[in-house]
Amino acid sequence: MTITHRIALIGFGTVGQGLAEILVDKGDSLEQQHGVRFQIVAVSDLLKGSLYQATGLDAAALLEVVRRTGKLEEYPVNRGLFTGLDSLETIRRSNADTVVEISWTDVQTGQPAIDHVKAAFENGKNAVLTNKGPVALAYQELAGLAAAQGVQFRFEGTVMSGTPAIRLAQRALAGCTISQIQGILNGTTNYILTQMETGQSYASALAEAQRLGYAEADPTADVEGWDAAGKAVILANVLMGGDLQVAAVDRTGISKLTLADVDAARAAGERWKLIAKVWHSDGTTKASVTPTRVPLSHPLAGVGGAVNAVTYTTDLLGDVTLVGPGAGRMETGYAVLGDLLEIARE
């Protein structure tokens, strides 16, 4: 027996196209193994245009037209195709079961994603997102709304892209209590630190990270720890019952680290890592992001390059560590798919 799960994509950039590719490639095997067919019924992108067809759009045709023209306008016209609905209209009027919010989002305000997610819940639709802003800024409010409406709110891709850090904690470690989280949650800084281990200066390693597309022209969000702090807030609030704001994270970046620091750590059998940490203290949940010298025997010490990792300290298993990619088109596309499969299972 197959159920059809209809999705609306709000935004059709890298992540949306990655997801569409996965659905084209693996739709049949997903149906066989999980009994569910994910059908894209709507795509609404501020720059590329907007399509809605209640009986389902053709994912391969969406990819073809966007690759060829950069827009959705030349998608083949056919009976029942609506064009031009904006994002909120798409969320309200489409027959999607789940809204996939992957538009460009302002990290300071979380908008327009927060409004998109709220509109989804108010219209009885689940929401999946991969942008950390809305979850870091408004998790408690959004989770409360979803619960009140009896719909689901999932955001695996906000931390470690598709590497299932959140599902591991919530599902696979269900029954364990997490008392501390430590992680390498930002691939750009981990890449720079790994390069510095080979003798490159901070400036040179940063320039290389920029050339490779790991770091942006303005690298502040990564190198000063803001990105990792946002992810630490998500883990704190979702997995450890916190009610933290990003500004409350004790945050230090890596931009002041020198090769002399790296050499001093090496001489002591240690290695610098930008460690995000979440713990309980005095009845509240705290978080920090700090360059930290970890011994080479530490499970996070061996995590090199743009890879991410998280260690959960639990009551029943002690430390459990998950290591995997922290970015990437297919990786983040998979983050959405994994969330959709969880929603379909419920």
Next chain:
Amino acid sequence: MTITHRIALIGFGTVGQGLAEILVDKGDSLEQQHGVRFQIVAVSDLLKGSLYQATGLDAAALLEVVRRTGKLEEYPVNRGLFTGLDSLETIRRSNADTVVEISWTDVQTGQPAIDHVKAAFENGKNAVLTNKGPVALAYQELAGLAAAQGVQFRFEGTVMSGTPAIRLAQRALAGCTISQIQGILNGTTNYILTQMETGQSYASALAEAQRLGYAEADPTADVEGWDAAGKAVILANVLMGGDLQVAAVDRTGISKLTLADVDAARAAGERWKLIAKVWHSDGTTKASVTPTRVPLSHPLAGVGGAVNAVTYTTDLLGDVTLVGPGAGRMETGYAVLGDLLEIARE
């Protein structure tokens, strides 16, 4: 809303007592968070005796009487308590929803656990086990029986104890296809290899492992790779569609490794690990257990001591590695609890 999930424990040794302790300590919080109360209705142990009470036994009293007397006989008599049912009678006649098979099992034949699991399925009961024998020997048959009866068959504790290696692959990585598995699946040999890195001979490291209780008086199953081979077969057959027997695993132990080998690896920036590997070749699934020199940058190289780890190579995420404990009373007790929570969720 709380549902009550009734369980029968076949065997009440280390794992069963660990599980009972967890249920005593965390029963209320599990009920709050997961909406389920696990109730031990029966315990049947060949040496300690057998109790069945349809309305539920008192887990704290079970632990107290076993700790004090080594047996179950002095459990307080009360109305509705049945004593003396053997394991098969307990499975057939009790009102348990799930049979937890944690008795002593012959690794060559998988008995009596295989018969216990079959009896559970034939009587419409789910089965959870932590002993790898039955799963390594008879997974396809037992999984087929469970499916035919519409009941569940879970065995997280057979690989890496409570570290959720199987749930990670089946649930948290759902939608990914696994093309290769590499793991450190035996803690005893990893402890010995880690000690040899510090200059201890194989014989001395083995003796220390035996003193610490990591290795048995006859260490063959661990040091010659049989234990890891059984776990590799489980991962191959459960996660990669294989139909392997333990005898078909290309298996080499660590007993021939010398300090000279360890030094040679170190000089090359590498480290010996007993690596269990599963892969597809010529349309079939293959497995090996072999001492392997891995570069220090490899995610498995940093896994020291009695810790276990597994790396799944996937189509959508590349490599995802899970590191955690591979043995222990509470750890394996948790393996059962995690499986019970999955069953209760379905």
